[in-house]
Amino acid sequence: VxxxxxxxxxxxxxxxxxxxxxxxxxxxxxxxxxxxxxxxxxxxxxxxxxxxxxxxxxxxxxxxxxxxxxxxxxxxxxxxxPPKEVVEAMHRQMKAERERRAMILEAEGQKRSAILKAEGKAEAIKKVADADKYQ
CATH class of the missing domain: 3.30.479.30 (Band 7 domain)
Known part of the structure; x- marks a missing residue:
């Protein structure tokens, strides 16, 4: 100081x-x-x-x-x-926070991907069922 x-x-x-x-x-x-x-x-x-x-x-x-x-x-x-130890702890905390946010974003992306795949499968099943109806 x-x-x-x-x-x-x-x-x-x-x-x-x-x-x-x-x-x-x-x-x-x-x-x-x-x-x-x-x-x-x-x-x-x-x-x-x-x-x-x-x-x-x-x-x-x-x-x-x-x-x-x-x-x-x-x-x-x-x-x-701040003392060196405090600065290092702050850096570790910031790194952990960035990693946490990255994990959340990745999980949200995987969730959205799974939802889109499920919606695609549901739409395909519906179209097959509709096609079967008209045969």
Whole structure:
């Protein structure tokens, strides 16, 4: 998970004396809260809710950094990459879904073919019976 945090220093004295390494503190705070926010969401939701995540993270960071003498103006979530195992599981699930659909389509085709053959046989029997009637 990557994000960019845009902030401005509002009180240089607080930033200088209230915190040892402002950049490192904001980075760790952003990483921790970003992971918490994404961890609270379902995978599908986390991949599609960038604006919601950006907004919540900006509010959390702005509240925390205010006492340090800074204001967070914007947060932009750059990318969310699920762990390799999750991506592999998603691929397996998609493959299984495609195979399931293919099996359904094949079964429906076989069913339709059997119906058409049966209708053809019934029509042939009917025509033979009609021909026998006229003899």
């Amino acid at each position: 990557d994000a960019v945090v845009y902030y401005e220093i509002t009180d240089p004295v607080k930033v200088t004396y209230n915190i040892a390494d402002y950049y490192a503190a904001v980075t760790k705070l952003a990483q921790t809260n970003l992971r918490n926010l994404i961890g609270d969401l379902a995978l599908d939701e986390s991949l599609t809710s960038r604006e919601l995540i950006n907004s919540k993270l900006r509010q959390i960071l702005d509240d925390a950094t205010d006492k340090w003498g800074a204001k967070v103006g914007r947060v932009e979530l750059q990318r969310i990459e």
